[in-house]
Amino acid sequence: MNNLAEIWVYLAQEPLTALTATLIAWLLASRLQALSGRHPLVNPVLITVALLAAGLLVTGMPYRDYFQGAQFVHFLLGPATVALAIPLHRQWRTIRSSFAAIAISVVFGGMFAAAVGVAIAIAGGAEPAVYASLAPKSVTTPVAMGVAERLGGLPSLTAAVVICSGIVGASLGPTTLNAVRVRDWRARGMAIGTVSHGIGTARALSVNATAGAFSGLAMGLNALATAILLPLLWHLVFG
Amino acid sequence: MIPALATLLTCQWAGELISHALHLPVPGPVIGMVLLFAWLLARNGDNPAPLPLAQTADTLLTNLGLLFVPAGVGVVIYGPLLARAWVPIALAVLVGTLIGIAVTGRLAQTLLKRLG
Numbered sequence: 001m002n003n004l005a006e007i008w009v010y011l012a013q014e015p016l017t018a019l020t021a022t023l024i025a026w027l028l029a030s031r032l033q034a035l036s037g038r039h040p041l042v043n044p045v046l047i048t049v050a051l052l053a054a055g056l057l058v059t060g061m062p063y064r065d066y067f068q069g070a071q072f073v074h075f076l077l078g079p080a081t082v083a084l085a086i087p088l089h090r091q092w093r094t095i096r097s098s099f100a101a102i103a104i105s106v107v108f109g110g111m112f113a114a115a116v117g118v119a120i121a122i123a124g125g126a127e128p129a130v131y132a133s134l135a136p137k138s139v140t141t142p143v144a145m146g147v148a149e150r151l152g153g154l155p156s157l158t159a160a161v162v163i164c165s166g167i168v169g170a171s172l173g174p175t176t177l178n179a180v181r182v183r184d185w186r187a188r189g190m191a192i193g194t195v196s197h198g199i200g201t202a203r204a205l206s207v208n209a210t211a212g213a214f215s216g217l218a219m220g221l222n223a224l225a226t227a228i229l230l231p232l233l234w235h236l237v238f239g
Numbered sequence: 240m241i242p243a244l245a246t247l248l249t250c251q252w253a254g255e256l257i258s259h260a261l262h263l264p265v266p267g268p269v270i271g272m273v274l275l276f277a278w279l280l281a282r283n284g285d286n287p288a289p290l291p292l293a294q295t296a297d298t299l300l301t302n303l304g305l306l307f308v309p310a311g312v313g314v315v316i317y318g319p320l321l322a323r324a325w326v327p328i329a330l331a332v333l334v335g336t337l338i339g340i341a342v343t344g345r346l347a348q349t350l351l352k353r354l355g
Contacts, residue, residue, distance in 0.1 A: 022305075022308055022309065023305075025308075026302075026304075026305045026308065043304075044304050044305075045304045045305075045307055045308060045311060048304075048305070048308045048311075049308055049311035049312055049314065052308065052312045053312055053314070053315045056312065056315060057315070063312065063313060063315055063316045066309075066312060067309060067312075067313075070308070070309035070312070071309065073305060073306055073308065073309055074306065074309040074310060076299065076306050077268070077306040077307070077310075078248075078251045078267070078268040078271075079244065079247040079248055079251055079268075079299060080299040080300060080303055080306055081251075081268035081269060081271065081272055082247045082250045082251050082254070082268055082271040082272050082274075082275050083247055083272075083275075083295070083296035083299045083300055084272050084300070085250075085272045085273075085275035085276035085279060085296075086275075086279075086288055086292065086293055086296035086297070086300075087296075087300070088272075088276050089276055089279045089280065089283075089288055090287070090288075092280070092285065093285060098350075098351055098354060100350075100354050101347065101350035101351045101353070101354040102347070104346075104350055105343055105346045105347035105350055106343070106347075108343075108346060109339060109342060109343025109346060109347070110339075110343075112339060112342050112343070113335055113336065113338070113339025113340075113342075113343070114335075116331075116334065116335045116338050116339060117331040117332070117334075117335030117336075117339075118331070120327065120330050120331040120334055120335055121327045121328065121330075121331040123327075124324075124326055124327025124330055124331070125327060126324050126327040126328070126331075127324070130324050130327070130328065131327075131331075134328065134331050134332075134335075137331075137332065137335070137336075138336075138339065140266070140269070141310060142266040142268070143264070143265065143266055143269070146264055146266070147264065150264075156317055157317060157321070157328075159310060159313060159317070160313070160314045160317040160321060161328060161331075161332055163307065163310060163311045163313075163314060164314070164332045165332050165335075165336045166307065167311075168332060168333055168336045168337070169336050169337075169340055172336075172337060173336075173337070173340045176337045176340050176341050176344075177340065177341070177344045179341070180341045180344060180345055182341075182344035182345060182347075182348050183348075184347070184348045184351060184352075186347070186351055187344050187345075187347035187348035187351055188344060190343060190344070190347045191339075191340045191341075191343040191344030191347060192340060194339070194340075194343045195336055195339040195340045195343060196336065196340070198303060198306075198307060199304065199307055201303065202300075202303035202304040202307075203304075205300055205301070205303065206301070212300075220269055220272055220273070223265065223266070223269050224265055224269065227263075227264035227265050228264065228265075231264075
């Protein structure tokens with residue numbers, strides 16, 4: 001028993017354990033998603049995060065130690081973002097012909113989503129640091145954290161709400177789009193990518209290639225628009 | 240696969256360089272995506288991207304969700320912060336995201352029909 005404990009102490013410090021656990025939890029979650037017939041509510045990101053968070057709480061492993069191993073997966077987020085250029089290039093013919101419609105939808109939709117989130121938080125009695133952290137919740141984590149900092153928000157809180165917005169959009173977005181009768185795959189992809197960044201794009205890519213490419217494009221465009229416009233608009237509204 | 244990874248990392252690296260050198264608020268990987276896209280357009284026009292690059296990109300993108308997991312698990316450590324104001328935060332995230340998706344989707348569908 002003592003021996004086992006010692007082995008655990010050794011293994012828990014190795015990046016190997018966290019990395020292995022991350023991949024196995026992801027495989028389990030993907031299996032569950034396949035079993036559900038790819039139901040949008042059975043979101044693999046949410047399931048994997050829940051499994052691993054429960055694992056950390058049970059074993060008492062600090063998040064910092066977990067990240068030592070998981071950072072190898074986290075690192076791939078950079079090259080994967082660059083790789084979104086490939087589906088974009090594949091769909092370029094379709095995108096080029098409707099670029100004005102795309103740009104207007106993404107910029108307006110992105111700013112609108114931010115405004116609604118901030119308005120709800122203010123109505124709910126949130127303090128300025130909290131609603132400033134919520135403003136950039138639609139865009140990919142590194143942009144959102146940078147923007148939150150400029151608005152006087154808390155970047156760590158922003159990281160959490162960005163992930164949550166992504167999971168909400170990926171799991172409930174398709175039902176919402178059905179309810180408001182958005183059937184055009186290009187429009188569906190843009191809506192998900194504008195508001196739910198990479199997590200939404202992951203879902204869109206797995207459903208439809210056109211939706212995936214438009215989602216990736218919308219995510220990139222909204223990252224640009226939010227980084228440039230949100231601090232300016234914030235200054236105008238809140239001084 | 241290695242040349243493809245090198246291409247992706249080179250674009251990301253150049254993106255980081257541009258982002259930091261010009262003090263842009265846009266992160267390096269997003270600039271890297273624009274650079275790779277511009278390179279593909281200049282080199283191949285409308286022809287498909289080189290196969291190894293396309294395969295590597297597709298492998299990464301089919302598992303894109305996995306790459307958000309390490310950051311997602313970090314929500315655990317923001318627990319106390321979230322607990323302080325969880326009602327407005329949860330409402331803003333839930334309602335803001337879904338209304339945002341509905342409005343963006345409707346707007347995009349209408350504009351695509353009108354403007355082509």
